[in-house]
Amino acid sequence: MSAGxxxxxxxxxGAAPDTLPATRWIEGTPSLHRxxxxxxxxxxxxxxxxWWICFALASAAVLNLLGMVGYLFAKGIGIxxxxxxxxxxxxxxxxxxxxxxxxxxxxxSAILLLFRQKWRTSINRSAEAMTIFAVMCAGxxxxxxxxxxxxxxxxxxxxxNQRGPLWVNFRSPLVWDVFAxxxxxxxxxxxxxxxxxxxxxxxxxxxxxxxxxFVFRILSLGWNGSQxxxxxxxxxxxxxxxxxxxxxxxxxxxxxxDFATSLVPGWHTTIFPPYxxxxxxxxxxxxVLTLLIITRQTMHxxxxxxxxxxxxxxxxxxxxxxxxxxxxxxxxxxxxxxxxVHERFHFINRATGPYAxxxxxxxxxxxxxxxxLWWKRARRSVPLLFVVSILVNVGMWxxxxxxxxxxxxxxxxxxxxxxxxxxxxxxxxxxxxxxxFFSLFLxxxxxxxxxxxxxxxxxxNG
Amino acid sequence: MAERFLVGxxxxxxxxxxxxxxxxxAGVAIHDVFAPYPVHGLDQAMGIRxxxxxxxxxxxxLGGLCFALVFQYYTAVFDWPLDVxxxxxxxxxxxxxxxxxxxxxxxxxxxxxxFLLRARLFPGKPEQLPVLGVTNNVFAVVTHAPAGGxxxxxxxxxxxxxxxxxxxxxxxxS
Numbered sequence: 001m002s003a004g005x006x007x008x009x010x011x012x013x014g015a016a017p018d019t020l021p022a023t024r025w026i027e028g029t030p031s032l033h034r035x036x037x038x039x040x041x042x043x044x045x046x047x048x049x050x051w052w053i054c055f056a057l058a059s060a061a062v063l064n065l066l067g068m069v070g071y072l073f074a075k076g077i078g079i080x081x082x083x084x085x086x087x088x089x090x091x092x093x094x095x096x097x098x099x100x101x102x103x104x105x106x107x108x109s110a111i112l113l114l115f116r117q118k119w120r121t122s123i124n125r126s127a128e129a130m131t132i133f134a135v136m137c138a139g140x141x142x143x144x145x146x147x148x149x150x151x152x153x154x155x156x157x158x159x160x161n162q163r164g165p166l167w168v169n170f171r172s173p174l175v176w177d178v179f180a181x182x183x184x185x186x187x188x189x190x191x192x193x194x195x196x197x198x199x200x201x202x203x204x205x206x207x208x209x210x211x212x213x214f215v216f217r218i219l220s221l222g223w224n225g226s227q228x229x230x231x232x233x234x235x236x237x238x239x240x241x242x243x244x245x246x247x248x249x250x251x252x253x254x255x256x257x258d259f260a261t262s263l264v265p266g267w268h269t270t271i272f273p274p275y276x277x278x279x280x281x282x283x284x285x286x287x288v289l290t291l292l293i294i295t296r297q298t299m300h301x302x303x304x305x306x307x308x309x310x311x312x313x314x315x316x317x318x319x320x321x322x323x324x325x326x327x328x329x330x331x332x333x334x335x336x337x338x339x340x341v342h343e344r345f346h347f348i349n350r351a352t353g354p355y356a357x358x359x360x361x362x363x364x365x366x367x368x369x370x371x372x373l374w375w376k377r378a379r380r381s382v383p384l385l386f387v388v389s390i391l392v393n394v395g396m397w398x399x400x401x402x403x404x405x406x407x408x409x410x411x412x413x414x415x416x417x418x419x420x421x422x423x424x425x426x427x428x429x430x431x432x433x434x435x436x437f438f439s440l441f442l443x444x445x446x447x448x449x450x451x452x453x454x455x456x457x458x459x460x461n462g
Numbered sequence: 463m464a465e466r467f468l469v470g471x472x473x474x475x476x477x478x479x480x481x482x483x484x485x486x487x488a489g490v491a492i493h494d495v496f497a498p499y500p501v502h503g504l505d506q507a508m509g510i511r512x513x514x515x516x517x518x519x520x521x522x523x524l525g526g527l528c529f530a531l532v533f534q535y536y537t538a539v540f541d542w543p544l545d546v547x548x549x550x551x552x553x554x555x556x557x558x559x560x561x562x563x564x565x566x567x568x569x570x571x572x573x574x575x576x577f578l579l580r581a582r583l584f585p586g587k588p589e590q591l592p593v594l595g596v597t598n599n600v601f602a603v604v605t606h607a608p609a610g611g612x613x614x615x616x617x618x619x620x621x622x623x624x625x626x627x628x629x630x631x632x633x634x635x636s
Contacts, residue, residue, distance in 0.1 A: 183564070222586075240573065257559075
């Protein structure tokens, strides 16, 4: 078997290689059967103690979420710390945060596919799963924030409706959001499932019988590896990637217009769409790093999710983190340069007001922390990357909090000023949604192949 | 009517690719090749034409775009023109995001639907595997081998010469 198109120098003669040695995306040269067995193992073996501990914690958080959301539905959103001055706080912060988390998955699966980046093969499946779970978590927040969640379907245009021929307002970014997120979720789900069909067929053929075989037979759609099907399949994957590429840029751009089309100082700015997209990819890669570092260690998949993968992700994190830092600086510059007193006040308040600690925490996590990734040793140090990835997530959550709450709490009229203090329900729901996300991810790595076997096989053979 | 096929199993993609190229140049009709992952160069070796599915994407995407544009215009201008902050009823620029999203949504779903129809993939379809392991680590070349003809022996010889692990004769529906 060839070594995957890798050029190396001849160890006996010490001759210089023709080209720079290509990065290896799999350790060693496992056989095709070995790849199938290694990746199927977490699904076929009983889960270890680590998995059970994580799952118990995550499920406890989900139970807490259910209880708190149930109470919220009974009592109304007054149980949160919202008030007349700050009508959006943890809820919309969480919404924007989770939507952002999803972006790395689509970037890895779609944009890196178009750029023919081989390093995506080991990580795309779990990153796409993460996207789907993150969008589910995000979708929860507008729903529970409505106050009357049973009327949530009013945001979709449908006919006949009880309101006569009254339709949704298509000029509103909140309606654009509905379309953007529904499309994003649907296309991500289809892309994820389509990519999994060949692997589901592999699992179907490995299963010895019973319910497992039955379920995989239904899900694998009769896939048999025919080259005529493969040929069409690759074209469809490319087409979907081409459609998802502008989608990944549009979703957070549209989310940012929820803010940018308003007149609130700190929100009313044209820089928001690219700034939000960069932030989304940055936070998404932070979460992918967190998840993959944990799963590669606990599931013993270091052979497939190598340090080279982590380094590649660290480079994207550094790039997007620096873009985010640049955007922060531009916001301050424009506030000064515009001469608009409200804008100036907002940014002075952001850096010196009662929420200044949130702002500095955000700068520490999002601007300073990723700079450590300029060093190759840092990019290849797994414990350090883990710490960085956690800080990225903390920083990006606080970024949204700073934009939303600091923007609202001292608006145009001093008589309308106020403060937001989270209640136990704000914090409980925040924790609960993390529990929901991790529960779904933990179930995913037990039930479905978390690495795309067929794609890894393609890379292993060059 | 049942047809006779020859199934050659390979454990490596290289020899399989060479066998397919030789078979085709020798004029043997290749029914299909089965592989655990898409092998580069196999389409050309088999002479498979590039799929026309992107045209479906184009049509479905344009359909989504037109629907979004007409629907927004109809609801906002004709059916219930509502003054929102003095904005024009036909706020075409504000309709762009929804137009884009529906283009992508309907284009994407249309393409996947057309693919599943064309490749005849549906839930619960019984798998028809030429040999066990084509979804794991086996590459299988399937050629037509009509009884009494010399295509069968020729194909068998070419496959064995190119490193096939095993060549079996099968009967089945094409």
